[in-house]
Amino acid sequence: MKHTSQFAAGKILATCQNGVGILTIDNPERKNAINAAMWRAIPDAMHWLVSDAGARVVMLTGGGTKDFSAGADISEFPTVRKDTATARVYESDNSAAFSAIRNARIPVIAAIRGICYGGGFGLAAAADLRIAADDAAFAVPAARLGLAYPADAVQDFFHALGPQLARKMLFTGLAVGASELCEAGFLMEITAPAALDAAALSLAEIIAANAPLSVQASKLALRAVATNDDDLLREAEVIGAATFDSADYAEGRAAFAEKRRPVFSGR
Incomplete structure (x- = not known):
């Protein structure tokens, strides 16, 4: 039986069938940018998948066919991240979302295609396993925006990327391709774009059966x-x-x- 639930006005989708949960960042018209309500909804969606829907593994993905996530929705920053006080509240929501992925008691697989920037990259770094299409591009543009990235997410980058590549990406803000991140061990596999979902789902089904x-x-x-x-x-x-x-x-x-x-x- 398939279970489905929606969060953040339908922009965070959660489904579960046969122990395999799928959490979708569903904002494709904005390259799956994550607004404040979506950040707050991610822990709720993860809790529903694990505690209510019975997921044994979760696949994290972006809606549509092009991108994983462009990261935080910058159009909101003049309101929700305009100064230190508002940024602390906003980043608390960021950290709760990263923690929901990182500290879930079940494995989380990130299936990544297209753009995977900023907060989207942070969610992927918090996951246990990562598979990407060969068109995936990764960046942490904080230094180009004049802001600091949440410290707990930096910790995820350090562990997932290794110290040198984490420093390169944080200090430069430059985009890096899937092949370099696979060589660094951040990605376990690269696929053709059309094969990504099947590869991630196959891995999820193996884990769910254990x-x-x-x-x-x-x-x-x-x-x-x-x-x-x-x-x-x-x-x-x-x-x-x-x-x-x-x-x-x-x-x-x-x-x-x-x-x-x-x-x-x-x-």
Whole structure:
């Protein structure tokens, strides 16, 4: 059964079917630029996908056929980001959106085509896995706009791009192509534009078919290592140990013995 919900007047779309959630930034007439209401809606959409719709993995994508996201909607800046006070509120919403992707208990796959700039690039950097079409272009234009990028998003760039490429992109604001980011390890795969959605969906379906508790324990442990967070590491150890008492572990052993594909329930 397919579940669907809309947020931010339909500009953030969430669907889920067979454990695969899709979160779409749906503003194609503006290259999927993200306005303030859309930033605020992203955590709500992620919560709905994970907690209400039962997603085991989420695919993050841009609406239409051309672009992932041009980033924050600059036309709003004279109102919502006009000075330090308003910028703090705005960037709090940015950070909540990045955190919803980064800290989701399930994996998030970014499927990227066309423009992936600024805040859109930040959302992609917060994802666990990234696949891009060969026409994708990436940039962090903050230095060309005279503003500073949220520090937590800079942390995502540092981890995802590596220190040298992160510095290059933040300091110069120059656009970088998919091939360079694939070589740097930011992207796991490059496809033809027409093949992007199928490649991302295939990966999502493989993940969704695996034992959810096992995948969640792995994601938490990877986050703990990346951030050198001892508290997260202990939490991951507790969740990992609990998998051995789960129904899914019993199902996995039974399926192996019976030479059949396991059917995991997430319990």
